[in-house]
Amino acid sequence: MGAEPEHDAVTFGGSAVALADIVAVARRAAPVRLDASVGPRLAAARAVVDRALGRNDAVYGLTTGLGAAVDTRLDAEQIAAFQTRAIRARAVGVGECMAPDEVRAMLAARLAGLCQAASGISPTLVDAVAALLNKGVTPRVRRIGSLGEADLSPLAQAFLPLIGEGEAERDGAVVSGADALATAGLAPATLGPKDALALLNSNAQSIGLAALALVDLRAVLEAAILAGALSLEGYRANLSPLDPDLGRLRGLEGHAAGLRALRAALDGSALFGPGVALRVQDPISFRTLAPVFGCALRACEAAEAVATAELNGVGDSPVVLPERDAMLSSVNFDTTELALALEAAGLALSHLAAISAARVTKLMSPGASGLPRFLTRHGGSHSGFATTQKTASALEAEIRHLAHPLGALTIPVADGVEDYAPMTPAIVDKLHATVRRFARLVAIELVVAAQAVDLREPAALGHGAALAYDFVRAAVGPLGDDRPMGREYEALALRILDGELPRRLDPEVAEA
Structure with missing residues (x-):
């Protein structure tokens, strides 16, 4: 530096x-x-x-x-x-x-x-x-x-x-x-x-590191909705659950936010046409992308709001009040609200990771997707994406484990004077670890979904899905002969964490 x-x-x-x-x-x-x-x-x-x-x-x-x-x-x-x-x-x-x-x-x-x-x-x-x-x-x-x-x-x-x-x-x-x-x-x-x-x-450690984690979370969420949209394209999913009238009937803001984002990503897709979908009703991991994503987005927004308030607030004790010529002992240093908001964001992310990993495996199954097993044209002589399922499963398991709440302090310190603490720094670290793992899972879904799209009959992709496809193909070529894919997943994940994929979107899509 x-x-x-x-x-x-x-x-x-x-x-x-x-x-x-x-x-x-x-x-x-x-x-x-x-x-x-x-x-x-x-x-x-x-x-x-x-x-x-x-x-x-x-x-x-x-x-x-x-x-x-x-x-x-x-x-x-x-x-x-x-x-x-x-x-x-x-x-x-x-x-x-x-x-x-x-x-x-x-x-x-x-x-x-x-x-x-x-x-x-x-x-x-x-x-x-x-x-x-x-x-x-x-x-x-x-x-x-x-x-x-x-x-x-x-x-x-x-x-x-x-x-x-x-x-x-x-x-x-x-x-x-x-x-x-x-x-x-x-x-x-x-x-x-x-x-x-x-x-x-x-609480500068908690607040400063939360800022890094939440900015990374926002970038990964924006990539995740596009990865999910690309999976819907590759699966030839039925988009009837995205009908806006259904969202209005539901009346949940998280569901509505997810619908807006997913419909924006799929705007212009041939899947909205009649008779294009592979089946009348898809597995739940495809159908619930909008509400689950919307929940994660709302949890992220709530955590951002608390972290921003903490950043611009006063956490000192005692607090100096010049207008009163006074110094008052306070409890402004308590970060329980931040800790719980971050825990909620991590838990919401684990739900999003669960359906992402499920879509990855479904895309590789001929019985589910109608595509070649493990997305390889070469049959059983090639592995294709078979072992990628193991990495996706490992990531999902670790994300699920990290989503377990840490809980409050159980051993009093300072001769018993300090007998409660929300353990916020550890929760921040836990959330950031979750975000980094989820970025790897999103990278895998993007690559797998792009391969599924390649194996489909040519059809118009939605605007956001097409940008996601181009983002993948600019860095990762189609899988023909077997090759080491781990380094390609990792490089793509780092680009996602850097916010490269959201920056490629048109403003109306990115803000949907």
Whole structure:
């Protein structure tokens, strides 16, 4: 990652920050800027902190210890040293390190929260966080350690380099935090009262990584509806379940949304003509594509709404209220709603994966599709797509397993003070793992459905289905003689995750 990104800047602290903005900073090195209103608002909030400190008010994390140590009052001479110790003591993460884009997403999410000017942080530290992103200093953060009631451990690891400690990656090399700052032309930050808590007491890991997962989920869902449409084409499916009057009679918004998307993808298809369908009624995995997809789309939209609200909200405790000259302990760091929304999205995705895998196997069965077994013209001397069924089945099983809910914290921590947590970071990781597996399954369905279309008598494809077919054939040729297909599925899945297939759609199809 270079120090001078060549992308439009993302402004924090003005209008609402979108999930796509976090992705732009995390994956495309978009520079960050602070809105002109941020500085004065930060100064006003900091003045509240200074006045409370001058009065020696009992304020959590300012004049008291943290967690179970809330009953400990800090002497004036202890407050400065307490800041650095608080960060060091919470850098307890274990496991694999997060990918650079994940760490950058976390930093960007925390920057968005700090720019709400409710943490009371020293204004210079907000500039310092922005500088880490703009100068390509990416802290090394181990993934496991947060329970989802403030992501203390990952944020502590992320901000060790800010004070010249820990490790960071810059220009592809892992170096000490101090060296990373030096090579970027930055100096270690000096922490004032409450600054450690302001940096750490947020859900930036959960929110930042959720942004990445949900943007990927949206791209895969858009590809999934086109893969399903192409399967309907290859199967010569009966499209009567897509009649809009049936959707109106049902009255469910998810069903209606799925119908709109699928009808748009199949617009212009010969299957809408009389007598074209292979049979009067198809297997349920073909018939239910619209409502199941619609449920997944609605679950994705609900999770996006919660994640966006979290990104633009205040998760601090205590919260600084300048207009009241007050600092109030809060529970704004609770992420239960986000956790449950993400669980619902993963569960909906597992249903979509189940019918996708079923369609893949049905397309290969002569008794179901009327096509050659395993979609090969060469008969039993060739395997065709036979063993692809195993990969599809393995993916569906893993997706189904990942959809099982994780549940809430069961072992209280912090001497029993922290006796509930929604486990949101683990749920985010679980959803993202599900999305990545589903992208592979969608890639398989696209390739199998394209082969089925090739084996059919020529007929007009729907607009979206035709674009999906061309997308496949630009990268994966028809299967004649047996060849290793795994690498082709994988390459196609990565293109799906990158959003390449949805970008090929006309706007009216993509937005349907």
